[in-house]
Amino acid sequence: MQVNNEFRPKIVAFCCNWCSYAGADLAGTNRANYPADVKIIRVPCSCRVNPMFILRAFQRGADGVILCGCHPGDCHYTTGNYYARRRMTMLFSMLSYLGIEKGRTRVEWVSAAEGAKFAATMNEFVETITALGENKRLEDLRCKK
Amino acid sequence: MRRIGVFVCHCGTNIAGTVDVKTVAETLGKEPAVVYATDYPYMCSEAGQNIIKDAIKEYKLEGVVVCSCSPRMHEATFRKAVSAAGLNPYLLEVANIREQCSWIHKDMEAGTAKAIVLGRAAIAKVQLNAPLIAGESPVVKRALVIGGGIAGIQTALDIADAGYPVDIVEKEPTIGGKMTQIDKTFPTLDCSSCILTPKMVECAQNENITIYSYSEVEAVTGFVGNFSVKIRRKARFVDENKCTGCGVCTEKCPVKNVPDEYNLGLSNRHAAYIPFAQAIPNVAVLDKNRCIKLTKGKCGLCSTVCSAGAIDYEQKETIVEEKYGAIVAATGYNPIKIDGYDEFAYSQSKDVVTSLEFERILKADGPTDGHLQRLSDGKQPKTIVFVQCVGSRESGSSHGCGKEYCSKICCMYTAKHAMLCREKYPDTDVYVFYIDVRTPGKNYDEFYRRAVEQYGVHYIKGMVGKVAPQADGSLMVQASDLISNEQLHVKADMVVLAAAIEPDKSARPLATMLTASMDTNDFFTEAHAKLRPVESPTAGVFLSGVCQGPKDIPETVAQAGAAASKVIGLLAKDKLSCNPCVAHSNEMMCNGCSSCANVCPYGAITYADKDFSRRQDGSMIRRVASVNEAVCQGCGACTVACPSGAMDLKGFSTSQIMAEVDAICK
């Protein structure tokens, strides 16, 4: 999104219902600010997030995607985030292999008590993505002129 | 396209302060599907809810979006309101424009823009929401307790007291567990048997309790409210109904040299035996590996002397199948094997014993009839050394059997042992070598202080390096005193090792059967470490006693009662309503590859061969997955593991999430 020549990134944050979404709520309760560029999608567990969703977000114009879940060992469903961790590691590996800038995707474990961490993470992520600029590569990957 | 209504909440100024709610309602009102959009100061209020209810009826809404606080706050409220107006409660989505928008953004323009995007995402999602109906499953009003130690006994008694039938499965011939072997209990020093035996008898007499002794759980299927369990009743070769427990067979049996489990092998029993005098059920057992009749076909003496005619050499093991609504694991613990600790000379000297063996020596029905004696020569020991933390708090164990955790009970029982020695035999010198003394608990530290101050037990901070048996039968104990920083040599007559405790070996296979999770130490995992400490993450499976983590008797009894109350709460319901946001497999697309079942933490997915034959392509039978909706908790791990996309999650379907993604990225 380009408004008045100032680049504002589009950022999708997938948050698990039990820890990270609650952490985001707590950030709100504590009035811990972060940019409005971040939009949260609630999922039951980080293991519900299909790499397809992340690619789809990029396809539709997202500049950065972040996945937040319960800390390993604290998953509401006991093991969900362990699977999510492996899947995301592999997805990130593939994106990096394809030459996509690192940092466009991120995983962060945020507990329901970590409102401050949630806000800090989002501030940091927005900064990273703003520095990276618009995401063109994934789309351009196929369009060799 | 569904007819959607949008309701924007001001939350006083909480939202309206930084989000232009009028603009949000106006803008969202122009979305193609939206037939009605409005705003109101407090949507969650009675009046606010009525606005929603009225609009549903007036505008024939087929989907509702409320832009308000977090769904964690009021989703349930709005679902109820929607439902009251005749719309399926799951045709509602909440856009979180307070916690995740107005409260964190100061700029009105940015906040309003974001609230609109969040609203659009909710509209996109609700378009695809399916009307869901929470399923119901009946509850079998019977509980199973696995393990008949004090944990299992207490749980069973509490459940039975509430009026529900409960079965105890105990793998040994008698219930009672470890507590039967213990002499006195800390910090009150009352006799363990005296407080346990009445409870055991109560179990036997309570008409709601059935005891399956000498039995093991063979298989578990089903789910919360409706478990089906196979119990294997081992053959004891004695008819439980006929045996009076007179004990004549156990006296006449000519095989006398079988190590006695009750005394940890410190004495012998017969091949026909009753584990101990107060055993429940008080029924004899024939040891099938040692009985001459059962191994060689001769003898038969016990049968001749049994006036009740209870001996049955032909008895076979049987399988009992029973249905339960809830299962409690109470499998308990064992001290670790310490043969690997060569430095303590445990395998070399009879006078180096574990703490549990020491209990047996102190107890009146033990191998020494309760007299403090050395097992080697029967002499009364004059100097006793207690070694703490043998195998506990060991990281990177070189012994291969050490545990990283603290076994929790050793400090207290060692203080008890030391005190009992000094009390009964004041001329005994008692040393305790420790890393730390940990005695939190009511009257616990006072108890330990008494051992030190009143009974003059020598507590020395430092570990024992070596125990060397001497030619004169004594034991040379080499240790370091960390406080005075010197090497000590104590000539002892007896050394007692506080061996770490570990979960019973039967726990892991049981956890697999129950699909309950375990930690790396084989302790059962709680559903939540703090808030749900007696529930396993698997619905309907509860935890009682040391199988969940090291604990002493009062804690065990407290947890046993807590587990019982959870069970009672479950059994009190006639039906369980299930979370309808569960996984669902599309059979037409399922490959039957088991990827989903591999990642399911609840064992909710099963497979069956199904006939998909069609006239045009002939016979076609495929293996396909199906989800047990009562077991599935709706995490969605399976949906991503499934390569074909056959597995989807209701309420958070792939297309719903994609629609949200699209709306946000537009």
Add this chain to the structure above:
Amino acid sequence: MQEVMKKRASELLADGTVVRVLGWKNGEFAYDPTPAVFQTVESLEAFVYNDFCASNLSKYLIKFLRQEGKTLVFLKPCDSYSFNQLLTEHRVIRENVYIIGVPCDGKVAEDKLREKGAEGILGIETEGDQIKVKTLYGDLDLNKKECLGERCLSCKSHQVVVFDEMLGENGEENPDCGRFDMVEKLEAMTPEQRFEFWRGELSKCIRCNACRNICPACSCEKCVFDNPASGISQKAAADSFEENMFHIIRAFHVAGRCTDCGECSRVCPQHILLHLLNRKFIKEMNECYGEYQAGAEAGSRAPLVNFTMDDCEPSIIYTKEAGK
């Protein structure tokens, strides 16, 4: 070899051990033998086996999973790994298959022959390291090694890992095959160089689905890309992104299940180096979660449906790269 195979097939058909034979017959071109089913001893006349018979037969067994009677199949080392993987995924039933293992020291690629000047290919005969290519314009004697397909140059294993009987001598695993060399080369590049490389490769894709159709791991009843409910099905490609998505998701779906048989690259009409995507996943999973070879053992648990509590964090990918 062809005659020995035919003989065993005839015997097993005749004595009723099996009711059908899955093998190869000549295709439209001599260099392109095609998988075929033979149900009678007579029909085996058309049975062909030579150094052009590259296709992996395992996937075809899914079709016979529930049909009456046993199927005889000839499996090369590569194919046997795929078979085990399908067994793990319950797509084939071991008891319904009679497996004859055939050793393999690589298959000849037609394009390599063309490079050597072979046109109008009519057949091939192998004699040790030498091959005789029969063409319309006469015979051509060539060194077999120089004519092997790409995937055979970095063959991970010459061992047939599952069989009822073995024809000839079974080979061994080949851990020093250097199959990750090219992946490493790419990893050593800058992101920009890698991006250019893949842009070059993926922009060639015409979405013919040959890679998907041949892949033994891509054996879904219905592919997500054909399923309207998945949200990513292809009507007409909405934008160029969808092809990227296809290849990334396809690689992801077969990650941990791909046995690295190389069929995807072999059949790609655009010669896209698709196996490099799969090998990246294999390499990364080996590095992160320990060595794992899909199909080496039936019933093994693939890394992506498994975990340990102390797995590495996804950010390791970024630090790894920074370290380079």
